[in-house]
Amino acid sequence: xxxxxxxxxxxxxxxxxxxxxxxxxxxxxxxxxxxxxxxxxxxxxxxxxxxxxxxxxxxxxxxxxxxxxxxxxxxxxxxxxxxxxxxxxxxxxxxxxxxxxxxxxxxxxxxxxxxxxxxxxxxxxxxxxxxxxxxxxxxxxxxxxxxxxxxxxxxxxxxxxxxxxxxxxxxxxxxxxxxxxxxxxxxxxxxxxxxxxxxxxxxxxxxxxxxxxxxxxxxxxxxxxxxxxxxxxxxxxxxxxxxxxxxxxxxxxxxxxxxxxxxxxxxxxxxxxxxxxxxxxxxxxxxxxxxxxxxxxxxxxxxxxxxxxxxxxxxxxxxxxxxxxxxxxxxxxxxxxxxxxxxxxxxxxxxxxxxxxxxxxxxxxxxxxxxxxxxxxxxxxxxxxxxxxxxxxxxxxxxxxxxxxxxxxxxxxxxxxxxxxxxxxxxxxxxxxxxxxxxxxxxxxxxxxxxxxxxxxxxxxxxxxxxxxxxxxxxxxxxxxxxxxxxxxxxxxxxxxxxxxxxxxxxxxxxxxxxxxxxxxx
Amino acid sequence: xxxxxxxxxxxxxxxxxxxxxxxxxxxxxxxxxxxxxxxxxxxxxxxxxxxxxxxxxxxxxxxxxxxxxxxxxxxxxxxxxxxxxxxxxxxxxxxxxxxxxxxxxxxxxxxxxxxxxxxxxxxxxxxxxxxxxxxx
Numbered sequence: 001x002x003x004x005x006x007x008x009x010x011x012x013x014x015x016x017x018x019x020x021x022x023x024x025x026x027x028x029x030x031x032x033x034x035x036x037x038x039x040x041x042x043x044x045x046x047x048x049x050x051x052x053x054x055x056x057x058x059x060x061x062x063x064x065x066x067x068x069x070x071x072x073x074x075x076x077x078x079x080x081x082x083x084x085x086x087x088x089x090x091x092x093x094x095x096x097x098x099x100x101x102x103x104x105x106x107x108x109x110x111x112x113x114x115x116x117x118x119x120x121x122x123x124x125x126x127x128x129x130x131x132x133x134x135x136x137x138x139x140x141x142x143x144x145x146x147x148x149x150x151x152x153x154x155x156x157x158x159x160x161x162x163x164x165x166x167x168x169x170x171x172x173x174x175x176x177x178x179x180x181x182x183x184x185x186x187x188x189x190x191x192x193x194x195x196x197x198x199x200x201x202x203x204x205x206x207x208x209x210x211x212x213x214x215x216x217x218x219x220x221x222x223x224x225x226x227x228x229x230x231x232x233x234x235x236x237x238x239x240x241x242x243x244x245x246x247x248x249x250x251x252x253x254x255x256x257x258x259x260x261x262x263x264x265x266x267x268x269x270x271x272x273x274x275x276x277x278x279x280x281x282x283x284x285x286x287x288x289x290x291x292x293x294x295x296x297x298x299x300x301x302x303x304x305x306x307x308x309x310x311x312x313x314x315x316x317x318x319x320x321x322x323x324x325x326x327x328x329x330x331x332x333x334x335x336x337x338x339x340x341x342x343x344x345x346x347x348x349x350x351x352x353x354x355x356x357x358x359x360x361x362x363x364x365x366x367x368x369x370x371x372x373x374x375x376x377x378x379x380x381x382x383x384x385x386x387x388x389x390x391x392x393x394x395x396x397x398x399x400x401x402x403x404x405x406x407x408x409x410x411x412x413x414x415x416x417x418x419x420x421x422x423x424x425x426x427x428x429x430x431x432x433x434x435x436x437x438x439x440x441x442x443x444x445x446x447x448x449x450x451x452x453x454x455x456x457x458x459x460x461x462x463x464x465x466x467x468x469x470x471x472x473x474x475x476x477x478x479x480x481x482x483x484x485x486x487x488x489x490x491x492x493x494x495x496x497x498x499x500x501x502x503x504x505x506x507x508x509x510x511x512x513x514x515x516x517x518x519x520x521x522x
Numbered sequence: 523x524x525x526x527x528x529x530x531x532x533x534x535x536x537x538x539x540x541x542x543x544x545x546x547x548x549x550x551x552x553x554x555x556x557x558x559x560x561x562x563x564x565x566x567x568x569x570x571x572x573x574x575x576x577x578x579x580x581x582x583x584x585x586x587x588x589x590x591x592x593x594x595x596x597x598x599x600x601x602x603x604x605x606x607x608x609x610x611x612x613x614x615x616x617x618x619x620x621x622x623x624x625x626x627x628x629x630x631x632x633x634x635x636x637x638x639x640x641x642x643x644x645x646x647x648x649x650x651x652x653x654x655x656x657x658x
Contacts, residue, residue, distance in 0.1 A: 014568035015538050165537030167655065169636070170629035174656045176636035178627035181650070184637055189650060204645045207620070211650025214657060217624045226624050226651075227614045232639060233628030234655060255610050261583055263595075272603055273595060275584035276631075279534030280544065280551055280575070284632025286532050288539025288562065296632060299529040299544045299551055300578065303585045307600070309628065309635035313642045315600075319608035322646045324638070332634040356541065357561055417569055419535055427576035432569070508657040 001120035002030045006130015010039035011416040013164050031113050037477045050103040052411050052513045053134050056395040059143040061099025064091040065114035076152035080377035082389040090392030118151045122158035133511040137503040139393040146390050155375045165289040172287030180211035185340025215507030221249040228255040237266040238421040241509040242465050242500040243493050262423045276309050277302045284329040292357040398513035399501040406515035408483050418488035439492035440473035442484040448474040458521045463514055466496035523552055533571040620648035627654040
């Protein structure tokens with residue numbers, strides 16, 4: 001059984017969707033939890049079409065049922081977890097009726113879903129940005145973990161929690177230490193012993209205090225405390241919430257450097273633009289969504305005036321008085337293997353070439369890699385009594401709820417053929433038929449009828465932060481009261497509309513919910 | 523068109539990590555197929571992975587460093603661009619401290635480039651103000 005939450009898998013992760021569909025043919029049951037009637041609903045045996053942002057109410061409601069009907073594994077919970085009583089207390093209020101009121105679902109469906117998930121022999125939860133892009137994204141993830149821990153559906157093949165990651169190497173970028181609080185190998189910067197390993201090898205003293213998240217950097221840019229911003233291969237002007245605000249912040253900088261393969265909307269604002277090599281022109285590794293490290297290989301020679309990301313940074317570093325010299329990506333990888341050996345020690349290029357992919361941790365050459373990551377939730381005897389803690393959380397509604405003036409909820413996401421800010425997917429091979437070539441605002445037939453809208457008619461969509469003109473697409477994929485847009489096309493910059501409210505822990509913005517109004521043109 | 527070489531690699535779009543085979547002729551990718559040996563996709567591809575690769579050879583690719591002069595982004599040499607950046611970043615670091623500088627790293631580039639990116643920020647700039655789209 002698979003609980004698929006906030007993941008439009010067919011469009012955002014098509015090949016993972018294919019594997020799920022194939023598993024359905026061999027008996028897998030899928031419960032889709034999504035405010036839209038996404039394509040995966042066709043392959044599910046139940047669709048919980050909940051209100052945007054009401055996931056915690058649903059999860060707490062399910063746990064309420066599971067605890068009340070004693071469908072959880074009491075022995076497993078006793079051995080592996082802490083704070084069960086706190087969880088029990090928290091979810092006591094979330095009767096199926098109460099959860100139904102918040103989520104807009106039937107209480108019977110919540111009860112049925114709870115029983116199906118809890119009693120399945122193997123059950124997995126997969127989620128995407130529909131879970132994380134909320135002001136309560138971290139709490140959403142905590143509650144998913146609570147559900148998996150309660151039922152013991154974790155730590156075994158066919159069980160567990162699987163965040164489906166959106167970019168080819170977003171996992172690797174964080175693992176490599178491109179996070180304000182983490183060193184390569186995903187160890188905390190604050191760990192003195194681990195940090196010293198890097199200080200010794202790099203020959204410098206490192207700042208032990210965590211730096212700023214992207215969100216915090218924006219706040220400090222507003223105050224004028226950040227003078228220089230160096231952006232590599234990202235288009236935040238188009239991709240981040242509240243675009244008019246983002247533009248002001250970028251204008252505030254004394255120095256903005258953009259390193260990219262195209263002159264993106266963000267690069268157009270930069271003081272210096274550096275041309276980088278792209279996929280197909282470089283050697284190296286990516287880490288995918290399930291911790292597989294795989295080799296990326298060069299197919300063509302880049303333009304002679306274009307340099308690779310690491311090459312540019314090494315030259316800059318040397319100019320600034322800290323010499324960095326590498327002959328190739330393998331030399332860099334070997335430094336990573338040496339310093340973060342607990343994770344990558346056994347993953348030579350030679351092995352990756354031969355074995356195709358290895359899951360980290362893979363500490364030595366004889367290690368086969370780690371397919372199931374979390375197999376134990378308590379410390380072994382003699383190391384204290386600490387177990388995996390439940391972290392009970394409450395439902396909190398989206399920060400900006402619809403009202404009389406802005407009566408619709410706008411939720412945003414991706415479409416099948418385009419990718420992010422469309423800088424690359426505007427270049428398809430000739431002769432490929434593209435179904436959606438421009439942005440639309442997807443609206444339910446009942447709402448369209450009420451507004452007197454025809455399919456394809458131009459409308460103005462406005463929030464408190466700005467407005468865009470876009471054709472309406474009348475479709476029952478969305479519920480009444482909900483509209484959907486992607487952020488792929490520069491002529492319809494959807495993030496003009498979205499709200500700059502963030503999760504206080506992760507700093508992730510609430511891309512999935514803001515209030516808008518829709519007006520006919522003329 | 524007969525390819526002159528075939529290169530095995532991994533897709534650069536989403537996080538699934540599909541193995542691909544690129545057919546190359548005259549320094550150009552002319553076809554992309556799913557790799558049957560790939561553990562993740564076993565030969566399958568989606569429309570982006572198989573057909574949205576022409577950006578690599580797009581004429582709009584950046585081919586020279588650009589530096590804003592009198593308000594206009596102007597072609598300059600690598601030497602001029604990198605010296606300008608090195609001078610300015612050193613100045614900011616000296617005058618306002620390392621935390622006046624921030625870096626947005628790239629979730630699309632390799633592990634190797636990401637490792638060097640954070641090494642540059644930590645060892646050269648002296649700041650941990652490094653993040654990326656890990657949060658979105």
